[in-house]
Amino acid sequence: xxRRRKDRLRAGVCFAVIFIVLILILxxxxxxxxxxxxxxxxxxxxxxxxxxxxxxxxxxxxxxxRSGGSAVDGAIAALICTSVIxxxxxxxxxxxxxTIREKTGKVKVINARETTPRKFKADLLSxxxxxxxxxxxxxxxxxxxxxxxxxxxxxxxxxxxxxxxxSLAKRGVKISPLLxxxxxxxxxxxxxxxxxxxxxxxxxxxxxxxxxxxxxxxxLQKIADGGAEExxxxxxxQALVRDVQAAGGSLTLEDLSSFNVTESEAWTIxxxxxxxxxxxxxxxxxxxxxxxxxxxGYKMDPTSIHVDERVLTYHRYIEACKFANGLxxxxxxxxxxSDKEAHALIGAEFAxxxxxLISSNITHDAQYYNINPHPDTQGTTHISVxxxxxxxxxxxxxxxxxxxSRVLSPNTGVLLNNELADFCGRTKxxxxxxxxxxxxxxxxxxxxxxxxxxxxGASGGSMITMGLATALMNYLWxxxxxxxxxxxxxxxxxxxxxxxFEKAFNQxxxxxxxxxxxxxxxxxxxxxxxxxxxxxxxxxxxAISDKxxxxxxxxx
Numbered sequence: 001x002x003r004r005r006k007d008r009l010r011a012g013v014c015f016a017v018i019f020i021v022l023i024l025i026l027x028x029x030x031x032x033x034x035x036x037x038x039x040x041x042x043x044x045x046x047x048x049x050x051x052x053x054x055x056x057x058x059x060x061x062x063x064x065x066r067s068g069g070s071a072v073d074g075a076i077a078a079l080i081c082t083s084v085i086x087x088x089x090x091x092x093x094x095x096x097x098x099t100i101r102e103k104t105g106k107v108k109v110i111n112a113r114e115t116t117p118r119k120f121k122a123d124l125l126s127x128x129x130x131x132x133x134x135x136x137x138x139x140x141x142x143x144x145x146x147x148x149x150x151x152x153x154x155x156x157x158x159x160x161x162x163x164x165x166x167s168l169a170k171r172g173v174k175i176s177p178l179l180x181x182x183x184x185x186x187x188x189x190x191x192x193x194x195x196x197x198x199x200x201x202x203x204x205x206x207x208x209x210x211x212x213x214x215x216x217x218x219x220l221q222k223i224a225d226g227g228a229e230e231x232x233x234x235x236x237x238q239a240l241v242r243d244v245q246a247a248g249g250s251l252t253l254e255d256l257s258s259f260n261v262t263e264s265e266a267w268t269i270x271x272x273x274x275x276x277x278x279x280x281x282x283x284x285x286x287x288x289x290x291x292x293x294x295x296x297g298y299k300m301d302p303t304s305i306h307v308d309e310r311v312l313t314y315h316r317y318i319e320a321c322k323f324a325n326g327l328x329x330x331x332x333x334x335x336x337x338s339d340k341e342a343h344a345l346i347g348a349e350f351a352x353x354x355x356x357l358i359s360s361n362i363t364h365d366a367q368y369y370n371i372n373p374h375p376d377t378q379g380t381t382h383i384s385v386x387x388x389x390x391x392x393x394x395x396x397x398x399x400x401x402x403x404x405s406r407v408l409s410p411n412t413g414v415l416l417n418n419e420l421a422d423f424c425g426r427t428k429x430x431x432x433x434x435x436x437x438x439x440x441x442x443x444x445x446x447x448x449x450x451x452x453x454x455x456x457g458a459s460g461g462s463m464i465t466m467g468l469a470t471a472l473m474n475y476l477w478x479x480x481x482x483x484x485x486x487x488x489x490x491x492x493x494x495x496x497x498x499x500x501f502e503k504a505f506n507q508x509x510x511x512x513x514x515x516x517x518x519x520x521x522x523x524x525x526x527x528x529x530x531x532x533x534x535x536x537x538x539x540x541x542x543a544i545s546d547k548x549x550x551x552x553x554x555x556x
Contacts (some may be wrong), residue, residue: 040540043483045555047388049543050074051531053089053381053459054176055552057081058545060164061385062554064156071387072100072153075395076146077161078383080220082397084169084213086549088182089381089459092219092231093409093416094399095138096145097279099266099442100153101392101453107266107277107444108152111435112145114138114419115259118432119250124420125430131421132406134249138419138436139259140231142397147228148261153391162224169217172210178549180207182402193408193415216413232256236412243409244416262435266444269346271296271476273447274454281342282333284439284465287324291469293351294320294358295477302479311512312360314491317473318518319358321466321493326369328426333435363517366497372425378402378527380459382442386533386541392455394442400461425495439464445472451537454482459549460527466492467528486530486544492523502526 040046048071050061061078065071075098083091090096095114101107121127121135150158175183175197183204186194196213197205205211222230230236237256244251266277269289276292278285295317298304304313330341344350380398398417399405405418422436441464442457456471458464467490474485489502500523501510514520529546533553545551 043544043553044540044542046540047556049386049533049541049553049555050078051384051533051543051545051551051553052078053082053383053529053531053545053549053551054085055545055554056168057085057383058552058554061383062556063164064161065385065387066556067156067160069156069160070153071385071391071393072098072149073156073161074387075383075385075393076150076154077164078385079146079381079395079397080162080165081168082381082383084165084173084216085176086179086381087213087415088179088402089379090142090397090399091415092142092216092223093140093404093414094397095141095417095419096395096397097283097438097440097442098145098149099277099279099394099444100149101277101444101446103390105446109264109266109279110145110149110152111262111264111279111283112141112148113282113435113438113440114141114417116420116430116432116434116436117250117255118252120420120430120432121250125423125428128421128424131401131418131424133418134244134247134405134407134416136418136420137244137249137251137405137407137416139251139255140414140417141259141261143223143228143231144259144261148263158227159224162220166217166220166224169213169220172212175205175207175209175211176550177207185402186406189406191406191408192410193403193406196408213413215411219412219414232259239411240409240414243411244407247407249407267343267346269293271445273449274445274452274476275447276443276445278441278443280334281331281339282435282437283441284331284437285441285443286331286342286346287327287439287465288441288443288468289346290327290351291317291320291324291465292472293346293348294323294354295469295473297351297355300473300477305478310506311509314509315360315363315513315516315518316358317469318491318493318499318513319363320354321469322363322369322371322497323354323357324465325493325495325497326371328437329372331437332427333437336431336434361516369497371495371497378461378463378525379404380440380461380464382457382459382529382531384455384457384531384533384543386453386455386535390453392444392453392533394444394455394457396440396442396457396459396464398438398440398459398461441465441468443468452535454532454534456530456532458528458530460529462494463490463492463526463528466490467530471530471532482532482534482542483544486532486546490526490528492526492528500526
């Protein structure tokens with residue numbers, strides 16, 4: 001065969017091979033599912049998402065992300081929004097804890113939880129039967145937390161994060177069904193707080209009515225223009241201190257100006273294929289971790305909640321929760337108490353020791369779990385954010401009880417926390433500058449094996465621990481989707497070892513647990529609310545805002 005003909009034949013074969021390879025590559029590209037190549041299902045998004053307690057605040061956070069903001073920018077904007085949409089839960093007068101996962105995988109905790117004023121009521125802990133009022137106010141840390149997180153991770157200007165909420169507040173905010181539900185506690189009062197939600201004739205506003213946060217809007221604008229310094233050293237600080245002291249409180253300018261944010265590495269535990277990152281004490285992540293490590297040892301799977309196994313599974317879980325309540329005494333501010341005991345209780349060895357104390361057919365009295373009865377709190381909000389660059393933020397904020405101390409600063413519009421109530425039943429001594437123990441547990445889970453990130457946390461005061469533990473057990477081991485894991489009814493174990501069940505909980509299981517000796521009491525409200533964002537590599541972002549607070553996620 002002539003050489004020229006052979007060359008032409010060889011070139012033709014090469015061209016055919018190249019053509020076939022290109023066709024195969026095109027087929028692979030067209031068939032592989034990725035967020036960029038197909039539409040995402042409802043509630044899922046291609047690149048990023050925010051899960052807050054309301055659709056308005058989720059959307060504000062989403063818009064900040066879409067405008068080039070970081071996950072921290074989106075979280076802060078959504079938090080500022082929540083302070084006017086759900087003011088009964090959080091605000092500038094409270095405290096906040098961030099768990100932040102950087103793009104590199106490093107996880108940092110920023111703790112700006114409130115602290116005890118230098119001058120507090122000496123016999124405060126003798127008055128724990130009534131924890132509203134100005135004496136229970138801790139030094140607010142909320143804005144210092146935002147400031148530190150933004151300084152480290154922010155992309156957009158500080159002022160930009162406040163603008164959507166300032167605009168919203170100027171127009172007036174419609175009272176949501178959730179806020180309306182709680183306004184009744186203000187009905188018989190004639191205070192600055194109750195008057196905010198009342199018409200001139202003294203009648204309370206109702207769902208759908210518009211409330212104008214006039215003074216708070218002015219304060220937000222000052223902080224947007226002047227930074228957090230305005231709240232801690234400027235005109236806002238002076239007005240806030242005057243109002244608190246006029247009401248009989250002890251907050252001083254020195255308390256505000258000397259507030260310090262704590263930065264630390266996250267604590268971690270392994271859960272099957274995952275690492276779970278959470279804040280150290282005085283946050284409540286160690287108690288959540290303890291429950292999960294105990295339950296992990298039972299090797300649960302979807303059959304664990306089938307008819308034959310479900311009573312035993314819930315009994316073991318309830319016993320673990322009772323032990324967790326007994327361990328609350330070890331959750332303290334490490335600045336004033338060693339965290340050695342708290343660190344020990346998240347270990348596998350300690351979990352095994354506790355499993356040996358859990359029998360399958362009996363429960364015990366409170367002393368068995370070393371429980372000191374403590375009051376149950378109800379407030380708080382949680383926001384989960386995942387940005388398209390992979391940065392994740394799990395952040396929980398609170399003023400503690402519903403409407404906090406119920407003390408509103410008339411000249412700033414700031415609703416103040418009652419965070420010192422968290423010392424009740426947990427300690428005999430309080431120190432100036434001490435952060436109270438908390439149930440807050442903003443966590444992030446990551447599996448390098450599955451290339452999966454889960455950003456999750458909860459609100460609901462004391463119910464945070466059980467709400468989160470239930471959702472994570474459902475998702476990690478019991479075969480439920482993230483949506484169903486969060487929506488599943490919970491059992492709450494209170495500080496007296498009494499059980500309360502959400503209405504949809506299986507009645508046969510409740511009766512069987514009573515037969516094992518558990519005490520069951522009714523409860524009017526369940527405050528547990530879990531918000532989460534989840535993403536597997538090359539898949540859509542799944543965002544869930546808990547329906548218990550009528551929340552909706554937002555993303556793009």
